[in-house]
Amino acid sequence: MTATTDTPRRLQIEAVASELFRERGYAATSVRDIAQALNLQGGSLYAHMASKEDVLWSIVIRAADRFNNEVGPIAADSARTPADRLRDMIRAHVGVVTATQKDAAVFLHEWRFLSADRRAEMSARRDAYEALFRSVISQGIDAGEFRAVDPRLTSMAILSALNGIPTWYSPTGDLTPTQIADQHADLFLHALQTHGG
Amino acid sequence: MTATTDTPRRLQIEAVASELFRERGYAATSVRDIAQALNLQGGSLYAHMASKEDVLWSIVIRAADRFNNEVGPIAADSARTPADRLRDMIRAHVGVVTATQKDAAVFLHEWRFLSADRRAEMSARRDAYEALFRSVISQGIDAGEFRAVDPRLTSMAILSALNGIPTWYSPTGDLTPTQIADQHADLFLHALQTHGG
Numbered sequence: 001m002t003a004t005t006d007t008p009r010r011l012q013i014e015a016v017a018s019e020l021f022r023e024r025g026y027a028a029t030s031v032r033d034i035a036q037a038l039n040l041q042g043g044s045l046y047a048h049m050a051s052k053e054d055v056l057w058s059i060v061i062r063a064a065d066r067f068n069n070e071v072g073p074i075a076a077d078s079a080r081t082p083a084d085r086l087r088d089m090i091r092a093h094v095g096v097v098t099a100t101q102k103d104a105a106v107f108l109h110e111w112r113f114l115s116a117d118r119r120a121e122m123s124a125r126r127d128a129y130e131a132l133f134r135s136v137i138s139q140g141i142d143a144g145e146f147r148a149v150d151p152r153l154t155s156m157a158i159l160s161a162l163n164g165i166p167t168w169y170s171p172t173g174d175l176t177p178t179q180i181a182d183q184h185a186d187l188f189l190h191a192l193q194t195h196g197g
Numbered sequence: 198m199t200a201t202t203d204t205p206r207r208l209q210i211e212a213v214a215s216e217l218f219r220e221r222g223y224a225a226t227s228v229r230d231i232a233q234a235l236n237l238q239g240g241s242l243y244a245h246m247a248s249k250e251d252v253l254w255s256i257v258i259r260a261a262d263r264f265n266n267e268v269g270p271i272a273a274d275s276a277r278t279p280a281d282r283l284r285d286m287i288r289a290h291v292g293v294v295t296a297t298q299k300d301a302a303v304f305l306h307e308w309r310f311l312s313a314d315r316r317a318e319m320s321a322r323r324d325a326y327e328a329l330f331r332s333v334i335s336q337g338i339d340a341g342e343f344r345a346v347d348p349r350l351t352s353m354a355i356l357s358a359l360n361g362i363p364t365w366y367s368p369t370g371d372l373t374p375t376q377i378a379d380q381h382a383d384l385f386l387h388a389l390q391t392h393g394g
Contacts, residue, residue, distance in 0.1 A: 027225030156365050157358040164357020191388035
């Protein structure tokens with residue numbers, strides 16, 4: 001039987017695997033560990049997944065889709081100024097990171113354990129996603145809204161800062177997701193805008 | 198025989214281990230892999246190291262020391278303004294990250310595989326290091342040089358951005374380490390300073 005996606009059992013397997021991959025790392029987590037956490041026999045898991053990598057791939061693809069679905073439409077809305085779009089892209093990215101903290105951490109740190117083909121596919125998707133930021137920053141420079149920064153370096157700096165959030169964010173901490181989103185957006189808009197703060 | 202540090206052989210082992218930990222992850226790298234990369238028998242490695250974790254610990258401690266030795270004195274130089282200090286702290290941090298890219302990547306991503314005691318020690322050291330940034334940002338706010346940002350969130354944003362550099366920096370790429378350092382310093386100083394850019 002081949003793996004099927006989106007069944008309740010499969011989603012449960014992915015949630016447990018995401019938790020374990022995040023805690024121990026993908027390489028140090030066995031299919032047996034995943035089965036044990038679900039009170040199942042290792043063998044019976046294979047009715048729901050083709051391999052450990054297959055589960056990682058689902059987690060990674062789902063996470064990549066989430067970022068893209070939230071941020072893509074904002075980036076493409078050419079009726080709005082680049083500054084307004086960048087502000088909302090940062091907010092939306094932080095929204096995904098804080099709402100799906102575990103999956104985001106697995107996506108960000110464990111994707112390099114995918115097989116070469118899948119890693120190449122994900123690398124291309126990550127680059128296309130980063131290009132959304134690069135492009136809006138370039139448009140802002142052309143429009144005179146942003147200073148003449150390097151769009152690639154700046155987009156990497158913004159995304160690295162936002163992707164660091166899962167390492168320190170706590171749902172029970174002092175700052176709400178909205179505050180974290182607004183403060184990051186404010187920080188980078190100040191960094192870029194030509195008029196004074 | 199217990200492990201000794203700083204012998205040429207030991208440093209060679211650490212360099213090879215750092216490369217493998219970075220490529221495959223600590224958990225997926227065996228002592229045998231390290232020995233093979235050095236054309237040695239697995240057993241003979243134990244004359245130079247107590248365990249795989251022992252080697253990770255050396256790499257991590259060395260990296261933490263490098264950051265601290267470069268950035269600590271700048272943070273403490275109260276004769277200089279907070280803005281001047283923060284600019285040079287960012288430059289110094291980027292200098293370490295680009296000069297020791299592999300070790301920095303292992304330090305940043307693999308330290309969580311240390312045993313609980315060592316992880317706690319490293320966690321405290323990382324927090325003390327982050328506090329250098331937090332403190333200079335707070336001093337800048339108090340002095341009216343910086344806007345009233347959240348010093349903790351801002352220091353995490355800065356360090357996450359800088360620590361993302363090993364994931365995209367290439368020594369043969371378009372940007373020199375100095376350009377990368379200056380552009381990050383410029384970006385975050387603009388983000389913080391009260392007067393317009």
